[in-house]
Amino acid sequence: MLASVDGEIGPAEHARIPITDEGLLRGDGAFEGLRLYSGRPFGLDDHLARLAHTCAGLRLDLDERALAHELAQLLEAAGPVDGVLRIVLTRGGRRILFVEPLPRRPRIARVGTVRYAPNRITDGLKTISYAANDLALRLAREQGFDDALLVTPHGRVLEGATSAFFWVRDGQLFTPPIEDRILPSVTRQTLIDVAGAVEEVCTLDTLHGAEEAFLASSVREVQPLAAIDELQLKAAPGPVTLHAHAALRQAIEAELG
Template identity: 40%
Template sequence: MSLILVDVLAPGGPRPADPEAPLLHADDLGAVRGDGVFETLLVRDGRACNLARHEARFRASAAMLRLPEPDMGLWRRARELALAAWPGGEAAMRWVYSRGRESTGRPTGYILISPAPPRRTRVRVLLAERGFSLDAGARAPWALIGAKTLSYAANMAALRHAREQGHDDVLFTTAGGELLEGPTSTLVLVRDGALATPDPGEGILPGTTQAALFAEAAAAGIDCAAGRLHAAELHAADSAWLVSSVRIAARITAVDGMALPDPGEAAERDFRRLCDRALAR
């Protein structure tokens, strides 16, 4: 498998690194405690997609963790080095930025490009309670709700649990049944030709793909709204989707074993084309 690695914070500036050689020290706080942030971008036609939104979320996540302000000039230089070395084809580009070595306090930063994984275009999801209330971020800012941190163990555990129960993915909810997000995706509903998503201000990671999709849809005259959504609305919608940077769009076909309405091939194709246009900008 082709891998491209660039050490962003190397002495003297970004430089290519051997992806088969060690990069992290044993006391790196990203590995030891998950104390860091990351972004995953789609690479298509030799470019990183939806770049400005990823950069903005990357900086916001770093600020929430009180990491040193990332020097985006260095990260851009590293990104271009990585893209220039990539042999072609769709890929996933990861930016990883951690607090660094416990013994030195020097941050760690690297960019990794790998082939895009196979896409699942339709998924059966399990509703799973997230375990916190919508105002948890305001009451407990140390929970880092809304930051894209390296601490993804709980999200991965939720996915494993769902797959053990015969589902493909998870859709988190509040205790009261309000819809939140997937472990690695944002929920979008299509209702009477309009788009809806749970409010990113209510304890949900702002979705870069969802933001690009809504901008493209609004430019095409499609109504878009963010607000509180409940589980029953999944079955009332024309279609329901999980969107993310590399997967792009997976249509939800069933929730807790109950089938959702099928919008038909034409409607499904139109939604996917809208996503592709959004990521092409």
């Protein structure tokens, strides 16, 4: 792994920040994670726009010029790798960038539902305070599932622990609406644009009519689901899922050339 801290590039294991940084002490900061294809990031402008939105919401300073310069330097040093680019900005004023390998995930996943109440004050902000999401993932895995599906105490299905959620009914692709206080995912919006996904409120009862479902994110692209709790889906992957993934790949190829 290769990292940059305020423009100083070196092995990630040697990167250092002060222990007094409130990004470390309080989880106060912003971040983005995006996929690298032969060293080229997909959706970079959209991710940087969301980062700026998060920083504005957190009242966190963002030096866009310095970040852009350091990002270009890190990508040049990393070379034509397939991996994940992380951008982390802390309350202590650190700009942390690093390139890491793609995580290993099953091609087809089973998800367990976890009760979750969104934090209203940080709606729409991608902060580094991810303890709740990570705990949801651990709770699901303790029950033998691969990932977590976040569901409100009132039974509304929201999203995965680190991904957007899509399901299929009568051949139509759906995803929960932003108004349900889910993260405005870059990959989610791309799939709405290129695969014709429709926003619709989703409940656990809704899912009993689902034919297919999948999780989507910048890093995983599209991950088909075989089961949600005890509900076994008819197809994993099904034709709508396969079409959505193909449309996403076409969008990636069109942007990166």
